[in-house]
Amino acid sequence: MQRIARPKGTRPTFKILKMDLFGNYTDENTNLLPEGGTVNYFGKIMPLPEANRFYEALLHSIAWKNDEANIFGKHFITKRKVAWYGDSGFSYTYSNTTKQALPWTPELLELKALVESKTGATFNSCLLNLYHTGGESMAWHSDDEKALAKNGAIASLSFGAERKFAFKHKQTKEVISLVLEHGSLLVMKDETQTNWLHRLPPTKKISKPRINLTFRTIMG
Numbered sequence: 001m002q003r004i005a006r007p008k009g010t011r012p013t014f015k016i017l018k019m020d021l022f023g024n025y026t027d028e029n030t031n032l033l034p035e036g037g038t039v040n041y042f043g044k045i046m047p048l049p050e051a052n053r054f055y056e057a058l059l060h061s062i063a064w065k066n067d068e069a070n071i072f073g074k075h076f077i078t079k080r081k082v083a084w085y086g087d088s089g090f091s092y093t094y095s096n097t098t099k100q101a102l103p104w105t106p107e108l109l110e111l112k113a114l115v116e117s118k119t120g121a122t123f124n125s126c127l128l129n130l131y132h133t134g135g136e137s138m139a140w141h142s143d144d145e146k147a148l149a150k151n152g153a154i155a156s157l158s159f160g161a162e163r164k165f166a167f168k169h170k171q172t173k174e175v176i177s178l179v180l181e182h183g184s185l186l187v188m189k190d191e192t193q194t195n196w197l198h199r200l201p202p203t204k205k206i207s208k209p210r211i212n213l214t215f216r217t218i219m220g
């Protein structure tokens, strides 16, 4: 048998990625951030028909509303629609408006159980966003509200149109971006919200809707 020798002390410079059942080449154990936090992209976590079923069910069964906020004394209404669900009794205040959590729907409970099993974390609320087209986006921000568990995991599920998502380090300004696929899971945890901003940039290339769910832990 012939062997091809590699000089001592050298390593191959490529990494062999394993393809999973859903055709992902991603590794949920890889931290996408170089420092100051942890972001894991699990890729697609369900078969396509399941992802399609959830997309349709969420589009039609969620109480979508345009978000309203008061910032610097001005009243704003977003083009993007939002909804907030959670364990009973939770209310949430941001940008001077208080929201009451709606009771979990069957699909949200199914998805909550799925992300809890994937991440090993537990969640008591979920913020949902509906972006009708690529013209609707979310600006740079951190999810560092006082009511959120500090350094707690935030699990983000995406359905519908694939959109780019980006992280920017608050000091170094380094940007890391990835594409969030239909039926995929992204988890942000540890110091991510302290050190990094994230955004969903607008794009002219996309005309179809995208639904995003972020499962969170609110301190009771």
Ligand SMILES: O=C(O)CCC(=O)C(=O)O
Binding pocket: 127, 129, 138, 143, 156, 165, 180, 198, 200, 212, 214
């Ligand atoms: O739409 C997304 O992927 C992110 C939404 C987000 O960052 C948020 O709701 O805080």
Ligand SMILES: [Fe+2]
Binding pocket: 141, 142, 143, 198
């Ligand atoms: Fe966010």
